[in-house]
Amino acid sequence: MISITSIQQLFTPAFTVDIQKVKSNAKNMIERCQTLGVQLRPHMKTHKTLECADIMTGGSRRCIAVSTLAEARFYADNGFDDILYAYPLPLDKVGACAELAECLEMFHVLVDNEVAVTELKKRRLQVEKSWLVWLKLDCNNGRAGVQPEDTMALKLAKSIADSEGMELVGVYAHCGNSYEATNVKEIQAVAQETTRATLKFVEKLEKAGVRCPRSSIGSTPSCSHPVSNMGCLNEVHPGNYIFYDVQQLMIGSCQMDDIAVRVLTRVIGHYPHRNQLLIDCGWTGLSLHSLGKLPTGYALVEGHPELKLVGMTQEHGKIEPSSGKLDFEKFPLGSLLSLIPYHACATAAMHPVYYVHSDGRIITEWKPTRGW
Amino acid sequence: MISITSIQQLFTPAFTVDIQKVKSNAKNMIERCQTLGVQLRPHMKTHKTLECADIMTGGSRRCIAVSTLAEARFYADNGFDDILYAYPLPLDKVGACAELAECLEMFHVLVDNEVAVTELKKRRLQVEKSWLVWLKLDCNNGRAGVQPEDTMALKLAKSIADSEGMELVGVYAHCGNSYEATNVKEIQAVAQETTRATLKFVEKLEKAGVRCPRSSIGSTPSCSHPVSNMGCLNEVHPGNYIFYDVQQLMIGSCQMDDIAVRVLTRVIGHYPHRNQLLIDCGWTGLSLHSLGKLPTGYALVEGHPELKLVGMTQEHGKIEPSSGKLDFEKFPLGSLLSLIPYHACATAAMHPVYYVHSDGRIITEWKPTRGW
Numbered sequence: 162m163i164s165i166t167s168i169q170q171l172f173t174p175a176f177t178v179d180i181q182k183v184k185s186n187a188k189n190m191i192e193r194c195q196t197l198g199v200q201l202r203p204h205m206k207t208h209k210t211l212e213c214a215d216i217m218t219g220g221s222r223r224c225i226a227v228s229t230l231a232e233a234r235f236y237a238d239n240g241f242d243d244i245l246y247a248y249p250l251p252l253d254k255v256g257a258c259a260e261l262a263e264c265l266e267m268f269h270v271l272v273d274n275e276v277a278v279t280e281l282k283k284r285r286l287q288v289e290k291s292w293l294v295w296l297k298l299d300c301n302n303g304r305a306g307v308q309p310e311d312t313m314a315l316k317l318a319k320s321i322a323d324s325e326g327m328e329l330v331g332v333y334a335h336c337g338n339s340y341e342a343t344n345v346k347e348i349q350a351v352a353q354e355t356t357r358a359t360l361k362f363v364e365k366l367e368k369a370g371v372r373c374p375r376s377s378i379g380s381t382p383s384c385s386h387p388v389s390n391m392g393c394l395n396e397v398h399p400g401n402y403i404f405y406d407v408q409q410l411m412i413g414s415c416q417m418d419d420i421a422v423r424v425l426t427r428v429i430g431h432y433p434h435r436n437q438l439l440i441d442c443g444w445t446g447l448s449l450h451s452l453g454k455l456p457t458g459y460a461l462v463e464g465h466p467e468l469k470l471v472g473m474t475q476e477h478g479k480i481e482p483s484s485g486k487l488d489f490e491k492f493p494l495g496s497l498l499s500l501i502p503y504h505a506c507a508t509a510a511m512h513p514v515y516y517v518h519s520d521g522r523i524i525t526e527w528k529p530t531r532g533w
Numbered sequence: 534m535i536s537i538t539s540i541q542q543l544f545t546p547a548f549t550v551d552i553q554k555v556k557s558n559a560k561n562m563i564e565r566c567q568t569l570g571v572q573l574r575p576h577m578k579t580h581k582t583l584e585c586a587d588i589m590t591g592g593s594r595r596c597i598a599v600s601t602l603a604e605a606r607f608y609a610d611n612g613f614d615d616i617l618y619a620y621p622l623p624l625d626k627v628g629a630c631a632e633l634a635e636c637l638e639m640f641h642v643l644v645d646n647e648v649a650v651t652e653l654k655k656r657r658l659q660v661e662k663s664w665l666v667w668l669k670l671d672c673n674n675g676r677a678g679v680q681p682e683d684t685m686a687l688k689l690a691k692s693i694a695d696s697e698g699m700e701l702v703g704v705y706a707h708c709g710n711s712y713e714a715t716n717v718k719e720i721q722a723v724a725q726e727t728t729r730a731t732l733k734f735v736e737k738l739e740k741a742g743v744r745c746p747r748s749s750i751g752s753t754p755s756c757s758h759p760v761s762n763m764g765c766l767n768e769v770h771p772g773n774y775i776f777y778d779v780q781q782l783m784i785g786s787c788q789m790d791d792i793a794v795r796v797l798t799r800v801i802g803h804y805p806h807r808n809q810l811l812i813d814c815g816w817t818g819l820s821l822h823s824l825g826k827l828p829t830g831y832a833l834v835e836g837h838p839e840l841k842l843v844g845m846t847q848e849h850g851k852i853e854p855s856s857g858k859l860d861f862e863k864f865p866l867g868s869l870l871s872l873i874p875y876h877a878c879a880t881a882a883m884h885p886v887y888y889v890h891s892d893g894r895i896i897t898e899w900k901p902t903r904g905w
Binding site for chain 1: 545675801803807821849866905
């Protein structure tokens with residue numbers, strides 16, 4: 162086995178992570194939250210690794226959000242605590258959640274319906290613990306959650322707060338609609354609206370005498386450019402910012418220089434008769450997430466704005482110039498190209514190993530958890 | 534840990550494989566090839582498991598095609614042999630291929646350019662072995678391969694055959710263009726054309742005195758409905774047929790009853806105000822491969838042609854009726870739905886474990902290899 166020291170020596174396709182950029186993205190978010198006066202509860206769904214979680218929590222290994230039970234167990238098994246399973250409580254997983262709640266200091270679940278509350282009541286925790294429950298709000302995002310202006314929302318909050326063996330810890334909203342923004346102003350309009358709706362509901366709870374100590378909103382766009390009003394919340398829970406990607410760049414969340422991840426690929430074929438070259442990265446290495454709709458196709462080819470990744474099959478990518486004739490001599494067989502992913506969460510999800518480097522020198526490998 | 538005996542008890546999302554259908558699909562393909570008089574070299578890219586490979590090879594564990602070096606190593610390490618790395622030889626992997634060629638009885642590589650041949654020459658095999666080389670032909674598919682009518686094709690074949698330490702074993706064409714078909718007649722037109730072009734090139738080789746004992750074409754559509762002319766080839770190399778999927782159903786390759794795989798998912802939310810329910814399967818559990826363009830959205834919901842899977846995020850799917858009001862009582866929170874994937878290769882690629890069942894009773898788990 163040859164010892165590999167440089168990303169240039171990696172078998173391709175390979176998912177690479179620039180540790181300096183990851184650390185810088187983490188630091189900036191931590192400082193931004195400190196300035197704002199809110200607790201950062203970073204979301205793990207983008208990377209699902211222990212090492213990156215350690216960086217995002219500033220080494221505390223406390224106060225994280227996860228999207229799957231598999232992530233919750235992975236982090237719990239590896240010394241993390243204060244874990245919020247930020248997903249509408251799936252009824253098949255109540256027992257598994259109870260086990261986590263019983264062994265961790267703080268394991269939080271999230272609900273948006275009365276049926277889930279009933280199921281939690283049925284499974285009382287042992288060791289004199291209460292279920293730590295968050296109410297999921299849908300502040301105009303249109304996915305999970307109760308709408309805060311719906312009378313059901315207050316009723317459900319009361320039901321949680323009044324149930325024995327259960328504690329209403331907070332309200333939680335995801336401003337996924339910030340992904341429709343195309344600049345900072347639009348991001349901030351969504352952040353403002355989500356914050357306003359969340360705080361208004363918190364006020365309603367206070368007036369009704371329902372104890373609910375925490376409130377949290379999140380999304381990488383909103384937390385990359387927070388509005389001052391967000392300082393009235395207790396927490397935020399962004400995740401993608403640790404890597405960023407072309408989508409975040411287009412939304413206005415980050416600059417090109419902030420994007421920490423790449424897919425390295427090699428040229429495996431020249432086809433002058435159709436003005437195309439083939440690369441050894443297909444959708445198993447990149448995902449289809451841009452749907453090929455970028456001006457440069459499925460991704461950006463770093464340093465080559467003139468190239469377009471026009472097609473992807475399982476293990477092949479087709480590249481052609483946006484216009485004119487391709488100069489094949491510039492891209493010899495075996496030469497490396499670097500793809501900047503459209504959606505880092507989706508691209509990372511395709512890779513069993515992340516190659517972590519500093520200025521191109523490999524310093525370690527990270528292995529994500531997978532499954533549910 | 535509760536012992537799980539039925540697929541109904543699985544945590545969702547879960548990828549399930551019906552073993553009876555897999556065995557039946559395998560048997561039908563083996564018999565079809567016997568009738569046709571060609572060797573079946575099944576492709577592993579769809580499932581990447583040992584158990585399924587065993588079934589596809591009728592227990593011989595010989596004569597397979599793979600799409601990645603990781604697959605080649607996985608199968609070689611587990612007693613498989615006669616492995617064709619059916620991918621344009623990546624120059625970074627020549628050394629690793631040499632190691633496989635030196636330890637297996639037969640490890641085949643595939644090339645479509647002179648540079649790869651030169652690299653193979655530079656790395657002579659030890660133990661008095663020759664490189665087993667296939668020439669990749671592009672018979673109107675437009676991905677990898679030399680066009681058989683191009684003068685380069687004959688030149689390259691000669692170059693391989695004439696090189697010391699190298700043997701031209703065969704020519705190989707993938708009729709990926711059969712995926713544009715919408716019925717058996719269109720599939721067969723592509724199969725006919727690919728076969729004709731391949732055999733014509735074999736004839737050209739014979740006339741030029743270039744020894745090339747084997748010829749192979751493949752794709753699940755063409756091999757599910759072979760034309761008689763394919764009997765003049767030596768091999769075929771389909772892969773997806775072991776699972777089939779909605780795409781193959783729409784092409785005309787299979788019947789609904791042949792599709793062996795599902796993604797089980799549960800209802801996690803009711804949202805009457807927008808006439809939608811949420812399921813616990815997002816693109817990490819299904820992939821985005823249909824692009825949502827099916828009349829039923831991203832997949833078929835088994836037994837519910839009236840439902841449409843209209844949206845997918847990382848861990849959430851949104852379902853609504855194709856028309857009218859959703860009857861939420863029919864789909865209580867926690868109830869199971871079964872999704873029939875559009876593209877089985879892409880859906881399988883998202884799962885670290887496949888749950889294998891017979892009539893819903895779980896009999897084993899298969900774990901695929903991943904990476905490159």
